[in-house]
Every structure is written in C-alpha cells, then in structure tokens.
Amino acid sequence: MNRRDFLKTSSAFAGLSILPASVWSESPNSRLQIAQVGVWNRGQGNLESLLRLPNIEMVGLCDVDSTFLGNASELAPGAKTFSDYREMFDKLDSDIDAVLVATPDHMHSSVALAAMERGKHVYCEKPLAHNVVENRRLREVSEEKNLVTQLGIQVASSIGQRMTVEYIRSGLIGKVSEVHVWSGKKWGRDEGRLPLGENPIPDTLDWNLWLGVADERRFLNGYYHPGQWRKLLDFGTGTLGDMGVHIFDTPYRALKLTDPLSAKATCRVANNFAHPESNRVEYVFGSTKYTAKRLKWTWYDGDYAPPEIPGFDLPENYTMPNQGCVYIGEKGNLMMPHMSGPRTYPQELIRSIPKPELDPIDHHGEWVDACLGNGKTRSPFTYGGPLTETLQLGVVASKYPEKTLKWNAKTMKITNQRKANQYISRDYRVF
Numbered sequence: 001m002n003r004r005d006f007l008k009t010s011s012a013f014a015g016l017s018i019l020p021a022s023v024w025s026e027s028p029n030s031r032l033q034i035a036q037v038g039v040w041n042r043g044q045g046n047l048e049s050l051l052r053l054p055n056i057e058m059v060g061l062c063d064v065d066s067t068f069l070g071n072a073s074e075l076a077p078g079a080k081t082f083s084d085y086r087e088m089f090d091k092l093d094s095d096i097d098a099v100l101v102a103t104p105d106h107m108h109s110s111v112a113l114a115a116m117e118r119g120k121h122v123y124c125e126k127p128l129a130h131n132v133v134e135n136r137r138l139r140e141v142s143e144e145k146n147l148v149t150q151l152g153i154q155v156a157s158s159i160g161q162r163m164t165v166e167y168i169r170s171g172l173i174g175k176v177s178e179v180h181v182w183s184g185k186k187w188g189r190d191e192g193r194l195p196l197g198e199n200p201i202p203d204t205l206d207w208n209l210w211l212g213v214a215d216e217r218r219f220l221n222g223y224y225h226p227g228q229w230r231k232l233l234d235f236g237t238g239t240l241g242d243m244g245v246h247i248f249d250t251p252y253r254a255l256k257l258t259d260p261l262s263a264k265a266t267c268r269v270a271n272n273f274a275h276p277e278s279n280r281v282e283y284v285f286g287s288t289k290y291t292a293k294r295l296k297w298t299w300y301d302g303d304y305a306p307p308e309i310p311g312f313d314l315p316e317n318y319t320m321p322n323q324g325c326v327y328i329g330e331k332g333n334l335m336m337p338h339m340s341g342p343r344t345y346p347q348e349l350i351r352s353i354p355k356p357e358l359d360p361i362d363h364h365g366e367w368v369d370a371c372l373g374n375g376k377t378r379s380p381f382t383y384g385g386p387l388t389e390t391l392q393l394g395v396v397a398s399k400y401p402e403k404t405l406k407w408n409a410k411t412m413k414i415t416n417q418r419k420a421n422q423y424i425s426r427d428y429r430v431f
Helices: 003-011 021-026 042-051 066-075 085-095 105-117 132-144 159-169 207-211 238-254 347-351 363-371 381-397 418-423
Strands: 032-037 056-062 080-082 098-101 121-125 149-152 176-183 260-266 279-286 291-301 323-329 333-337 343-345 405-408
Touching: 032 042, 032 085, 032 363, 042 056, 042 066, 042 098, 042 121, 042 363, 056 066, 056 085, 066 080, 080 085, 085 105, 098 105, 098 363, 105 121, 105 132, 121 363, 121 381, 132 381, 149 363, 149 381, 159 238, 159 333, 176 238, 238 279, 238 291, 238 323, 238 381, 260 381, 279 381, 343 347, 381 405, 381 418
Parallel strands: 032 056, 032 098, 056 080, 098 121, 121 149, 176 291
Antiparallel strands: 176 323, 260 279, 260 405, 279 291, 323 333, 333 343
C-alpha cells in the first residue's frame, strides 16, 4: 500500500484512536503533506500554527499576491509556490494529503471542493463558505468521501469554551430559554454606493484570480484587497457571518442546536453592495434536551451591541464585554465574554459543582492527527456546515429588514419571503 492509499484508508478510521501519538510520530507515514491556499492575515496565522507541529510537511503555498506569497515562502522554504490553486492541485496532486484554505470568504467553497474532489482532507477558515448552499455542499461532500475536516474556529478548542459546554449540559442553569450573542464590530458599509472611478491594480496582485468566482469589477483602494472585503456582499459575510462563527459556536454547540425555524433582522435598508454596519437578528429554534420548548436567540452587532439585556442583571461595577454571549436559564444565567471563561449569576452557582478537568487541545494539531488516523476533530464540516448555514440565514434576513424569514432546512428554502431565496446561493463567474 502506498502513502496516498494509506492516508485515504486511514480516514475511514478517523474517529478511532488506533495507535498512541508516539507510535504515529515514529511511523514513516507520520508527516502529513499539506498545501495551503491563502497565506496572509489569518492565512499566516494558520501557517505558523501548522509549522509548529512535528508531524507535517508544507509542500505547496498559494496566494494571488506575490508579496504575501514571498513572505510565506520564507517561513516554509521547502514548499513550492503558486498563484493559482488549480495549477497547484494539478502539479502537486500526488504529493498533497491535505489542504488548508484561508482565502477571502467568497473563494472558500471553490477551493475546498476542488481539494475534496481530489480526496484531500481539508481545514477551512471560518466562515465555512459564503452562502447557505455552499455550506451544505461542503458538508455533503465531506461525508460522501469520508474526509477529515476542520472549521477554523480555534476558540472551540479552548478550555473556557469547552468548560462552558460542560456547565450548560450538566444543567447548571437549567433549561435555557434565551441566548444573547453580540459583537461591537462594524464590518459593513452604510454609504449609498461605491465611489466612482478606479485605482491601478498593484503589480503584486493578480486581480482576476482574487475576484475568482465573483463578478468582474474595477479595483478600488481600501475596498477589496488586502482588507475590508468582509464588509462587501460579494466577498464577505459581515460581522454576523464572520465573528458570529466564533461567538455563536459555544452556545450552539452546548445546546446541540441544528437548524433555526426563522430569522428576522433589524438594520438599515439594503444598499445592494455592502453589509449593514449594525444589525440585530432574532432567531427562533425548536427545542433540544437543553432548552425550553422554544429557544429565542438574538444576535447584536455594531451600534446594536447591548449595554444591557432584559432579564440579565450584572453586579455593580461590572460592564458588558464588547463581545460575548449570555444564556438565560431556569436556575440562573451564564455569561461568557469572548475569549474568556464562563461566569454565572448568581455568582455562587458556578461554585456549586466541581470544575471540569480539561486538557489543552491544539485545534490544528487535532486536525493533523485525525488526518493521520489518530482521533477526530471537534469542528468537522458536519458540525460547521449547519452552524454557518444558521449565521448566513441571518445575513439573508438583513436584506429584508423587519420581515421574518421562515426556513425549511430540508428543502433549503425560505417559505414565506420567496424572493429571498435568490441569496442562499450565487452564480459563479468563469475565471
């Protein structure tokens, strides 16, 4: 059995710890050969996280900006470099075991699908994809091909987030009737239109490849590359679609939620090119073992980020964090500031049960180990797909302020505002 056949076979046992890590590290097949698409910003962070691991080898790096590609090449000098991911996959196919995707959101699905169709395991930065249909397809293909996948929500592996999951599922605050989730960021644009004119395309940038599946348009400094694209409809998913992945994750996971029944947004009127700077989105979920009969879930961003939440009283001299979530339960409430640990109100509630004993987890290392047949990932596309679908239903709702969108997850259709279904997928440009 050759290396490629070995790794394909081992993925069938990704949920089992067949051998201890020490045995795998001594195996001739113990180094996972990885190619990465997108190497700037979060891409650089992902690359550095991979390079710290002893059981990987970077064989390929791809970016549409030659400056960023050169910087990444200095970190991983043994990797071959490309500007077009399709060329990299063609030329290095037999050398690649797994692919990490860290492009702007609009290219996540195209790159990840191309990798998975070749039988590669995939780690994809959040959000998993750009729209509902893409999320569903990535989930389905990962299951059909039995591939090891991981969504880049690193905080899901942190002790604080995992501890919160343990507390909620233990019944510490009883069944949860409301969840409030927020971020003070304003990843949108409220001006009426893009400015007229255009700017020269930087010599280091392949603009056609950067646009990828999105429609052609003129280049404007400060609107697309290298940043700000998260604010625009065709490329990013706004604060809700981006930061929401991190902050939704813990309550969504703890309560074992699946698909929402509806979503309604409060925001400015759609301007057809950018996400609103401020949103409030109200979801309704059906019941689970950990919730009341109906769960009300409210997201806030920008100016809607709450200075206070009805039914939730902070002690004196405490203020609401800029990002976080609050659970309203039968026995008490729990707050988890983003990137922090849980706090219960009344405060003595959290001291009434033993503190969970949890070991540190490396989010990237977990994926690499699972690709090599040792263990499984905590945020595979089977989990990340439904989570991101939920977020992006709220993104669609922001195009129809104050209208409740009723969602049928089985048919992937909005059943009452039918025109809104045009936004659950997109047409792809051939590039």
